[in-house]
Each structure stands twice: as C-alpha cells, then as structure tokens.
Amino acid sequence: MLLKINEIKSIKQLQQLDGLDVDFAGILFNADGTPVSALDADELQSIDVDVKLVGIFTNADPEVIIDAVEQYHLSVVQLQGDESPFICERISEEVEVIKTFRIDNEGNKTIDYMIQEYDDACDYYLFEPVHPTHGSSCLEKIKNSRIEKPFFLSDAMLQDGLVALDTFQHPDFFCIDFSNQQKKNPGIENLPAILLLKNRFKIQNN
Numbered sequence: 001m002l003l004k005i006n007e008i009k010s011i012k013q014l015q016q017l018d019g020l021d022v023d024f025a026g027i028l029f030n031a032d033g034t035p036v037s038a039l040d041a042d043e044l045q046s047i048d049v050d051v052k053l054v055g056i057f058t059n060a061d062p063e064v065i066i067d068a069v070e071q072y073h074l075s076v077v078q079l080q081g082d083e084s085p086f087i088c089e090r091i092s093e094e095v096e097v098i099k100t101f102r103i104d105n106e107g108n109k110t111i112d113y114m115i116q117e118y119d120d121a122c123d124y125y126l127f128e129p130v131h132p133t134h135g136s137s138c139l140e141k142i143k144n145s146r147i148e149k150p151f152f153l154s155d156a157m158l159q160d161g162l163v164a165l166d167t168f169q170h171p172d173f174f175c176i177d178f179s180n181q182q183k184k185n186p187g188i189e190n191l192p193a194i195l196l197l198k199n200r201f202k203i204q205n206n
Helices: 011-019 041-046 062-071 085-092 111-118 132-143 161-167 191-204
Strands: 002-005 024-028 052-057 076-079 096-103 124-129 151-154 173-178
Touching: 002 191, 011 024, 052 062, 062 085, 076 085, 085 096, 085 111, 096 111, 096 132, 111 124, 124 132, 124 173, 132 151
Parallel strands: 002 024, 002 173, 024 052, 052 076, 076 096, 096 124, 124 151, 151 173
Antiparallel strands: none
C-alpha cells in the first residue's frame, strides 16, 4: 500500500516526504494552471526527489493542465471535478490521470456504473464519501465492487481510523490519500504519524 499526502506548500515539505518514502505529493492548482501555494516552477523542475508530484485540478481546461504538467514537472494529474471521459482521455495522452469519484451511500448508482465510461480514459481512481459520516459504509460498497483499476482511498473513508483497513480487502486497492483536513502544520500531515503509518504497512506486507 502506498501513501499520498496533499496540500504541499514548500520544497522543504517535499524533501521531508521524500525522506519518509512517501510515494505521492499532491499540489493544489488554480483554474489558470498556477499552484494555490507559492511553489516555484524552476525549483520543482530542479528538485531531486523520488516522490511523485500530483497536480490537483477541478474543471480546468485540458490545455491549461497539460501546460502546467510541463512547467511544474508533474508526474500525475488528479481531476477533482466533473471532467468527462473525453477530457480524462485527452490529458492521459500526456500524463497519468487519477479521476476522483464521490461515493453517495444513500444514492442508487453503483460504483461499477459510475466508473464504466472511464475505464479506458484514466490510470487510477480515487474514492471519497459524499457524506463525511458515511465512510465506513462506503468502504463496504467499494469492497463489493468490481473495479479492475488501481485506486486511491480518501482518508475520509477511515472514520474508525486505520483499524478500518485491517478488514478492508480489494485486489485493486493501491494507495491512501491524505487530505490533511486536520493537521498540525499547514500543508502537511503530522510527520511522526506518517512515519508510523508507513512502518506499520511495511511490517504488515513483509
């Protein structure tokens, strides 16, 4: 299982995450293709880290996203809005794409129905609950779905903490996505907590 940490605001934070063997670092972007934070494009291009940079966009123009991929040296793009399969496919010609789906446990749409048109249009899925209090029941919905593509799970799914992952099994579960809704330091999850999490799953997978 891999780890993704979002809302990165500085080069120092990227270096810290790289030192902890975090796999993905999410950077929020505006609709015009600039980072929400003051990250410098030249620094991002020159920094020597193994952590993959993920640009997070919501309903931005595909050409703006593709320009940002090159300018900010992004490895992956995460699409958070109402992007169509056509738009996802256009962007995936240039870079790996994560498409976010919000799971409504009270709705009638199955996960299989929601993702069916995106199967050939992106590389990964990310699932998060529509209702913050429905994370546990959404996990059950995901567990019983035939997804067949690597997917990220939002930490909002883990209402019962990491213990929820002890009983969650799916062959395509790939990565936990930390939204950093609650954090001690702006833009980054509590570093000791990340280290404990990484070590826990390293032991579990050995």
